[in-house]
Amino acid sequence: MAAIAPIIEIRNGTKMFGSFTALADINLSINQGEILTLLGPSGCGKTTLMRLIAGFENLTSGTIQIGGVDIANIPPERRPVNMVFQRYALFPHLDVFENVAFGLKVKGMPKEERTERVNRMLHIVQLESFANRYIDQLSGGQCQRVALARALVNGPKVLLLDEPLAALDLKIRQHMLAEMKRIHIETGATFVYVTHDQDEALILSDRVVLMEKGRVVQVDRPTEMYAKPKSLFAAKFLGETNIFETTITAVNGIGTTARTSSGIQFHSSETLTKKPSEKIAVSIRPESLTFQHKNPDAQSAECVVDDIVFMGSRSFYTVRLNDQSKVRVQVQRDGRLSVPSPGDKATIFWDASNVVMLPRD
Amino acid sequence: MLLRILVWAVLAFLISPLIVIVLFSFHSSPALSFPFAGFSLRWYAELFNNAQLGSAVMKSLTVAFLTSVVTLLIGTTASLAWLRLGKVGRGFIEAVSVTPIALPGLFVGVSLLVLFAQAGLQLSTLTIVISHVVIALPILIVAMKARLALFDPSLEEASRDLGASQFQTFRRVTLPLIAPTLISSAILAFAVSFDEFVVTSFVAGTETTLPMYIWSMMRRTVTPLINAISTLALLFSILILLGAWLISHVRRRSAVAARIES
Numbered sequence: 001m002a003a004i005a006p007i008i009e010i011r012n013g014t015k016m017f018g019s020f021t022a023l024a025d026i027n028l029s030i031n032q033g034e035i036l037t038l039l040g041p042s043g044c045g046k047t048t049l050m051r052l053i054a055g056f057e058n059l060t061s062g063t064i065q066i067g068g069v070d071i072a073n074i075p076p077e078r079r080p081v082n083m084v085f086q087r088y089a090l091f092p093h094l095d096v097f098e099n100v101a102f103g104l105k106v107k108g109m110p111k112e113e114r115t116e117r118v119n120r121m122l123h124i125v126q127l128e129s130f131a132n133r134y135i136d137q138l139s140g141g142q143c144q145r146v147a148l149a150r151a152l153v154n155g156p157k158v159l160l161l162d163e164p165l166a167a168l169d170l171k172i173r174q175h176m177l178a179e180m181k182r183i184h185i186e187t188g189a190t191f192v193y194v195t196h197d198q199d200e201a202l203i204l205s206d207r208v209v210l211m212e213k214g215r216v217v218q219v220d221r222p223t224e225m226y227a228k229p230k231s232l233f234a235a236k237f238l239g240e241t242n243i244f245e246t247t248i249t250a251v252n253g254i255g256t257t258a259r260t261s262s263g264i265q266f267h268s269s270e271t272l273t274k275k276p277s278e279k280i281a282v283s284i285r286p287e288s289l290t291f292q293h294k295n296p297d298a299q300s301a302e303c304v305v306d307d308i309v310f311m312g313s314r315s316f317y318t319v320r321l322n323d324q325s326k327v328r329v330q331v332q333r334d335g336r337l338s339v340p341s342p343g344d345k346a347t348i349f350w351d352a353s354n355v356v357m358l359p360r361d
Numbered sequence: 362m363l364l365r366i367l368v369w370a371v372l373a374f375l376i377s378p379l380i381v382i383v384l385f386s387f388h389s390s391p392a393l394s395f396p397f398a399g400f401s402l403r404w405y406a407e408l409f410n411n412a413q414l415g416s417a418v419m420k421s422l423t424v425a426f427l428t429s430v431v432t433l434l435i436g437t438t439a440s441l442a443w444l445r446l447g448k449v450g451r452g453f454i455e456a457v458s459v460t461p462i463a464l465p466g467l468f469v470g471v472s473l474l475v476l477f478a479q480a481g482l483q484l485s486t487l488t489i490v491i492s493h494v495v496i497a498l499p500i501l502i503v504a505m506k507a508r509l510a511l512f513d514p515s516l517e518e519a520s521r522d523l524g525a526s527q528f529q530t531f532r533r534v535t536l537p538l539i540a541p542t543l544i545s546s547a548i549l550a551f552a553v554s555f556d557e558f559v560v561t562s563f564v565a566g567t568e569t570t571l572p573m574y575i576w577s578m579m580r581r582t583v584t585p586l587i588n589a590i591s592t593l594a595l596l597f598s599i600l601i602l603l604g605a606w607l608i609s610h611v612r613r614r615s616a617v618a619a620r621i622e623s
């Protein structure tokens with residue numbers, strides 16, 4: 001995904017609805033050919049950002065460029081982007097073929113070429129045999145593929161997808177995610193994908209844009225964002241994590257040390273710009289905790305096992321520390337290792353590399 | 362069980378007058394009461410030989426047709442505005458359009474009469490049509506509103522997004538989708554106009570519509586002709602409704618058939 005110039009460039013984008021700020025000072029570059037997901041809780045402005053790019057809303061201040069051109073005065077029908085709507089917005093008075101052909105028809109493409117392109121697109125989304133069905137005769141997954149085909153057949157530079165899988169059940173969703181990746185490779189278009197499902201974001205994207213209350217909180221590759229969240233919000237929103245309220249006790253060349261009020265000590269190899277006695281939050285993922293003392297440098301805490309949830313290849317333990325706070329531990333199944341049972345006393349261990357120290361909100 | 366009997370009783374109450382009228386329109390004697398003496402088409406024959414009645418029917422059809430065309434034009438424009446308005450705008454249209462429905466016909470008739478007099482407008486077919494539009498439009502808007510609420514505005518956005526201009530979007534998306542609503546609304550306007558009596562009697566001048574003709578006929582004697590006229594009117598209404606249903610039904614099928622053939 002080596003990008004030369006960004007296909008979309010948003011600078012200082014602010015959008016107000018009356019006195020309400022839906023988007024505040026957004027700066028974002030979207031690279032040619034990537035899958036970028038906008039991730040964030042409901043109401044954080046994801047749809048609004050899409051609608052700005054598609055041309056259904058105008059920025060209150062700031063600029064949006066597509067392919068180096070400021071699009072402020074270009075109406076939606078002349079922008080090189082196509083959108084897959086949150087509820088599909090398929091035309092109920094047209095059948096599948098006519099829905100997909102709509103864009104080409106209004107642009108005046110000759111009938112022969114149009115029919116060929118539509119049929120090729122229907123083949124890609126595997127809906128050839130449904131060409132003459134009306135929309136109300138389709139399942140949710142089929143509607144979703146029609147919506148995708150209807151947008152992609154126009155060969156957009158950028159495809160905007162607003163929670164395209166939200167209405168589908170888990171099984172079809174996983175199938176459609178794979179489809180989406182395949183279609184992305186096949187068409188080479190840039191995908192901007194909205195979701196508030198973190199799994200979707202992690203599976204699909206080259207980069208994730210995490211949003212909160214109209215602001216961009218962090219833009220990163222999924223693995224980076226998961227391993228190195230830059231805020232407490234990011235740590236909590238993406239994946240599951242344990243948060244400890246601590247006070248810094250030492251900052252020096254070998255890292256930072258912090259301690260909870262009950263005396264549990266955390267050491268991170270990162271040297272923060274904070275000073276001792278400042279408050280800081282520590283985040284450790286459940287899968288970074290273990291009951292095995294494998295690493296001589298490991299840090300540890302005493303605990304009592306409360307509850308175990310078995311989930312096939314892994315189990316989730318809820319343990320209680322001395323200060324009664326609850327911590328989740330994920331254990332990968334391994335017949336050779338002995339694991340504690342509910343009520344047992346145990347010790348949890350973790351490595352310095354898995355300690356993430358974050359400013360408190 | 363009791364509920365079921367009640368339902369049938371209500372239905373019988375609603376339908377029995379219709380059955381009696383249809384039955385007696387074929388009665389071979391002028392008597393309007395049982396026992397039934399036998400079937401004949403004499404009242405229908407008499408109807409078709411009555412020139413005055415014929416011209417009243419033509420007048421009513423003309424007025425109803427003009428009313429539904431004008432109402433439809435205004436109604437379409439209003440419904441397009443409605444789709445684009447916010448809560449406040451919709452509330453305003455609703456308030457303005459519902460009020461006239463609640464006004465007594467007597468009051469509307471007198472007001473219109475005064476208005477036409479002040480405007481120096483001769484009472485004629487034109488004034489009847491204007492009055493009928495005034496009466497039908499609010500009913501039409503109320504009827505349309507419920508169905509337009511189901512219109513999904515994101516369909517228009519999808520159309521623009523796919524490259525259609527504002528006009529293309531209207532022609533290819535908005536209009537086809539609201540057409541059934543418009544057609545059924547036009548039929549409603551036609552029906553309202555066709556049997557309007559109270560207001561018409563104020564603003565008709567020397568013109569005579571069908572309801573006015575029936576009224577004047579009844580004042581002289583109650584003749585079995587009334588039954589025949591009513592039966593024809595009933596048949597006419599059923600045909601219109603059937604037609605409207607067929608139009609919306611057939612369009613879809615023919616669209617598919619046309620493409621499969623080509």
Ligand SMILES: Nc1ncnc2c1ncn2[C@@H]1O[C@H](COP(=O)(O)OP(=O)(O)OP(=O)(O)O)[C@@H](O)[C@H]1O
Pocket residue numbers: 017020022040041042043044045046047048049196
């Ligand atoms: N036309 C509008 N007028 C006023 N406020 C609006 C309008 N559109 C959106 N908003 C507000 O802007 C905020 C962001 O809305 P947006 O639809 O972008 O959220 P979202 O991130 O897509 O949420 P979701 O995940 O629920 O779809 C919300 O608080 C919403 O109420």
Ligand SMILES: [Mg+2]
Pocket residue numbers: 046047048086162
């Ligand atoms: Mg949304």
